[in-house]
Amino acid sequence: KVLVFPDAATASAATAARIVARLHDNPRAVLGLATGGTMEPVYAALRRDLAGGPVAFTAFNLDEYVGLPADHPQSYASYMRAHFYDALGVPAAQTHLPRGDAPDPQAEADRYEAAIKAAGGIDLQLLGLGANGHIGFNEPISSLGSRTRVKTLARKTVNDNARFFRPGEEVPHQAITMGIATILEAREILLLTTGKTKSRAVAQMIEGPVSAICPASALQMHPRVTVLLDTASAADLS
Numbered sequence: 637k638v639l640v641f642p643d644a645a646t647a648s649a650a651t652a653a654r655i656v657a658r659l660h661d662n663p664r665a666v667l668g669l670a671t672g673g674t675m676e677p678v679y680a681a682l683r684r685d686l687a688g689g690p691v692a693f694t695a696f697n698l699d700e701y702v703g704l705p706a707d708h709p710q711s712y713a714s715y716m717r718a719h720f721y722d723a724l725g726v727p728a729a730q731t732h733l734p735r736g737d738a739p740d741p742q743a744e745a746d747r748y749e750a751a752i753k754a755a756g757g758i759d760l761q762l763l764g765l766g767a768n769g770h771i772g773f774n775e776p777i778s779s780l781g782s783r784t785r786v787k788t789l790a791r792k793t794v795n796d797n798a799r800f801f802r803p804g805e806e807v808p809h810q811a812i813t814m815g816i817a818t819i820l821e822a823r824e825i826l827l828l829t830t831g832k833t834k835s836r837a838v839a840q841m842i843e844g845p846v847s848a849i850c851p852a853s854a855l856q857m858h859p860r861v862t863v864l865l866d867t868a869s870a871a872d873l874s
């Protein structure tokens with residue numbers, strides 16, 4: 637299902653409302669969560685809408701930078717605490733991210749994949765979209781059958797993410813990311829994308845062939861995906 641909203645604010649509010657509705661139906665749901673600029677208004681809405689209620693969900697994030705400890709300001713663990721978990725007092729035991737500073741990153745990826753399975757799998761997966769068509773950090777030409785693993789980031793992704801790091805600070809070149817097959821096992825998927833810079837990737841994801849060149853196109857094979865767009869990111873749809 638593809639939904640186009642007049643602007644980014646309404647698309648993000650609609651995404652948050654869907655998450656709140658699922659948590660209302662099943663407070664103990666297992667969520668798959670994303671980071672990035674697109675998700676900031678979603679977490680702002682969730683902080684507001686979930687405040688004061690029970691926090692019984694479990695969450696697994698899509699990815700984490702290799703080499704960054706959880707307390708590094710640019711780690712995705714820090715992002716999740718700052719944008720979502722701290723405000724609601726989500727117990728750390730209910731929140732999961734790959735450990736970026738694990739001594740053996742591939743063993744950590746395997747452990748993470750097993751932890752998702754042990755939790756019963758993901759009920760609702762939230763995704764953003766890279767301008768190059770990535771989901772999680774599954775960059776173009778990632779195997780559509782991939783599981784959680786270490787991925788080297790595309791130069792474009794490193795450049796896109798540099799805005800979150802201090803000038804001169806090294807931007808990580810590798811991440812541990814859920815694989816495309818891992819993502820496709822979620823029982824339901826919400827993908828939110830806003831802004832003109834994503835419009836070509838959106839068109840390839842929805843109207844292009846299913847291809848590892850655009851990893852997000854693999855979502856065409858999933859039976860329960862809702863794509864939420866603003867008009868700018870929907871501009872290249874035919």
Ligand code: F6R
Pocket residue numbers: 669670671672673674675698699763764765766767770771772773
């Ligand atoms: C982040 C993630 C990425 C982002 C994507 C879009 O956890 O998995 O796939 O969703 O890079 O990032 P923004 O929203 O910053 O444009």
